[in-house]
Amino acid sequence: RKEVEQDPGPFNVPEGATVAFNCTYSNSASQSFFWYRQDCRKEPKLLMSVYSSGNEDGRFTAQLNRASQYISLLIRDSKLSDSATYLCVVNTRPSSYKLIFGSGTRLLVRP
Amino acid sequence: NAGVTQTPKFRVLKTGQSMTLLCAQDMNHEYMYWYRQDPGMGLRLIHYSVGEGTTAKGEVPDGYNVSRLKKQNFLLGLESAAPSQTSVYFCASSLLPPGQGHGETQYFGPGTRLLVL
Numbered sequence: 001r002k003e004v005e006q007d008p009g010p011f012n013v014p015e016g017a018t019v020a021f022n023c024t025y026s027n028s029a030s031q032s033f034f035w036y037r038q039d040c041r042k043e044p045k046l047l048m049s050v051y052s053s054g055n056e057d058g059r060f061t062a063q064l065n066r067a068s069q070y071i072s073l074l075i076r077d078s079k080l081s082d083s084a085t086y087l088c089v090v091n092t093r094p095s096s097y098k099l100i101f102g103s104g105t106r107l108l109v110r111p
Numbered sequence: 112n113a114g115v116t117q118t119p120k121f122r123v124l125k126t127g128q129s130m131t132l133l134c135a136q137d138m139n140h141e142y143m144y145w146y147r148q149d150p151g152m153g154l155r156l157i158h159y160s161v162g163e164g165t166t167a168k169g170e171v172p173d174g175y176n177v178s179r180l181k182k183q184n185f186l187l188g189l190e191s192a193a194p195s196q197t198s199v200y201f202c203a204s205s206l207l208p209p210g211q212g213h214g215e216t217q218y219f220g221p222g223t224r225l226l227v228l
Binding site (some may be wrong): 004008031032041042043045046049058087091097098099100101102103104 | 122142144146151152153154155156159161167169170208209210215216218219220221222
């Protein structure tokens with residue numbers, strides 16, 4: 001079983017739609033959680049960190065469910081510019097320098 | 112402020128050849144990382160450094176060596192390239208290690224595409 005699993009998609013949605021991605025992680029001791037965004041043939045960039053209480057940044061909302069070991073990303077009012085691959089990233093152990101990256105979920109937003 | 116830069120952007124090697132990938136950051140970050148990204152797989156950590164003069168193995172270190180002689184530079188070397196090392200290589204840096212709060216964000220360079228024939 002992969003340490004971090006994501007549905008590869010693609011999720012194909014119209015502009016203005018709401019879309020949600022889930023990501024599951026296998027290590028219950030995982031401490032830090034992030035969503036990164038990666039455009040085609042570009043480097044990953046931090047979208048948002050995921051806190052225990054959940055957090056919101058404009059149209060983006062991230063949630064953490066430790067009991068079920070998953071994190072989620074909700075995008076409201078999708079824009080064409082949201083088309084990208086979204087990477088779920090987990091820091092698996094305390095004091096570990098190792099981030100585990102999921103293979104990503106691809107989102108396509110159509111006009 | 113260029114952030115993280117990588118050279119070269121693209122390279123083709125023959126099996127057995129050697130090369131060095133250069134990563135430079137101008138953010139005064141202590142922590143630097145080398146990852147590789149392959150289709151259908153997440154980024155995997157090759158080596159990392161927690162400060163000038165230090166290096167450590169990541170998840171997939173075999174076939175690679177690294178050096179961090181200056182704080183701003185992190186070099187990744189392939190001594191004898193193999194087709195299995197065909198990949199996209201990303202360098203990243205952070206002020207703090209993962210789990211340490213706001214400074215833990217990793218900033219990535221634009222990547223080096225390597226093809227080994």
